[in-house]
Amino acid sequence: MAKKKWQEHGYPAQLAEQLEDKVVRCHLSPRNCKIRPGQHGFCMVRANRDGELVSLNYGRSVHATEETIETEAVFHYEPGARILSMGNIGCMLNCDYCHNWKTSQARFVEDKDVFHYTPEEVVDIAERHGIQVISWTYNDPVVWHEFVTETARLAKSRGIINLYKSAFFISPEAVEELIPVIDIFSVSIKSMDPKYYRKITKGWIEPVLEATEQVYRAGRHVEVSTLMVTDLSDSEQNARDMARFVGECLGPEVPTHFVRFHPDYKMTDTIRTPVERLEHARRVSLDMGLEHVYLGNVYDTESTNTWCRGCGLLQITRYGLNAQLVGVTPDGRCSGCGLDAHIKRVPNPVAAQATLDELPAHETYDLAHFDWHGDIRAVHVQVENTSDRPQEVFHRRVRRDNPNTGWTRIALEPQESYRFISAESFNDEIGVVVAVPNGCTSSLHQVFDRAHFPTTEAAAGTQNADITPLPLYVRPTR
Structure with missing residues (x-):
């Protein structure tokens, strides 16, 4: 080859x-x-x-992408914060259902999907766009160790928070090198069944659990999640085993997420996880004493919200990948009774982005529309300034009952390419519109779930509606 x-x-x-x-x-x-x-x-x-x-992958990445912190199964650290997601190439596992197999499995990686960054460029992107959190994510940051530690150290020196979203199949020595520079660990525990781990992920569970305990003991912010694969890991027993590990080996205050699966890679002959199985897993875990249990990759459920465990006040509302603080103080306590909500806040958070009622009149814009359909409730928008002068692109949400949502501005340097997520945030939201001036281009990429990094444009269509993304994995013939 x-x-x-x-x-x-x-x-x-x-x-x-x-x-x-x-x-x-x-x-x-x-x-x-x-x-x-x-x-x-x-x-x-x-x-x-x-x-x-x-x-071989130092500085080699999928496109840097602005998202929200909820994308990373992190609900208790500055909810609603904008993050810069950095995903690389390769993985230390080979899960049969991988959502990002086109980049996690190196033999499938195409040069067209690879971007090159230096540590300084990553930090500069975050600072220029007013982003306070860099997330090391997607296929898995473990195999990007040198670039992650060097860039995270630089980011930390500039006051930027580092988030590490990983399956955490990693050595204790490597974890010790991460602890000084990583503030948030979001650990994806694939299942609590050792046999499942070896068969489905090609790894083994023991070092994952040990590494998770290691960062928890070090005092870092930890949240854990498990992907509930239909008829494989969505059982009550798996939920009980997860709740027992969190409650006994970490602490009942650690946020725990049960995440909905979509068919992908070598597992396309199945269906998305029935939501009721996730709801049942949540109820079981709460009954076992966990304090903060959530569902992921689901909409239209109150099981993504946060309530005070003392007075019952609604503290955070969430819809999809968007969050709004409604009952939390700046120091992370319940604004009703003052109880610690176990929510960490970023010092001096960046103010919300201002919006414009109308597009600037001095420019002519091409409009790109994307409508939500079925389970496709998010899209990556990639815009590029192909000119030699600074440019501005705009985007806004389209709502059925509230059409005047305002245009959000994104400033682009000459020749800059930028990618950001737009996710449904209201139940009356229809889709998104992107306004691109002359000298800029745009492309839209369907996001099937929060862990999914799409490499195929939405215009290419999909053979399976909103169930399995393109490209489809083709099993090799003998």
Whole structure:
């Protein structure tokens, strides 16, 4: 197989052990891959180049994307905050249902989907667009270790919060290097069944649980989630086992999320998780003593809201990937009774983005429309300023009962490409409109669930309506 451009350059890797005959051992994940010269580890993005362990994905990323913190199954750290999501290439697992297999499995990665960033560029993007949280996310940040730790350290020095969204199949040594620079850990525990882990994810559960306890003991903000795969991991027993682990090994205050699955990758001959099974898992976990239990990838349910466990006051309302604080003080307490709500706040949060009633009259705009349909309630909008002068693009929500929603402005530097999410935030919302001036281009990409990074434009259509995204995985023929 021909080497792709993104694989050409290696960057010195951490956590390497030199063995005889130029063989190296990688201690980043629990696999401890033993790699001979010219070979790769399981992840396919760490390789032995002439006896030295190198990272092939340093600074190589899917497009940086502005989202909201709820995208990352984080409900108790500055709800509603805008984040800059950074996802890379490769993974230390190979889950049969992976939502991002086109980028997580290195052999499927296409050069057209790879963008190049330096640590300084990532931090500059966040600062220029007024974003206070950088999220290391999507396929999994574990195999991006060198770039994550270097960039997170720079971001932290500039007052930016770092969020780490991961399946956390990682070594204790690597976790120790993350703890000083990561503020929030959102851990995806795939199932509590060890046999499921080995069969479906190609990993094993023990180091995941140990690493989660490790960051919790270090005092970092931790939230955990589990993907409830239809007829595989959506059982009451899995919910009970998850609640027992959180309650006994972490703490009952740790927010826990039961997440709805959509068919993808090697698991397309099935259906989305029935919502009632998620609701049942939540009720079981609350009955077992957990204090904050939520559903993910669902709409039109109160099981995404937060109430005070003392006085019952509604503290946070959520719809999809959007949140509004209605009963929480600036220091994270209930505004009714003063009880600690276990909600951390960002010091001096950025003010909400201002909107315009009308588009500026001095420009002519092309309008791109996207309507919500079925379970497709979010879209990535990618805009690019192809001119040599600063430009502004605008977007607004379209509501059936409240049409005057206002235009939100995004400023683009010359030649800048920017990607952001728009997600349904009201039950009367119809879709989104993007206004692009001359000298700028735009493309729309359907987001099937909050963990999904789409690589195919919405204009390409989908063979399975709103059930499974394109491209479809084609099993190899013998």
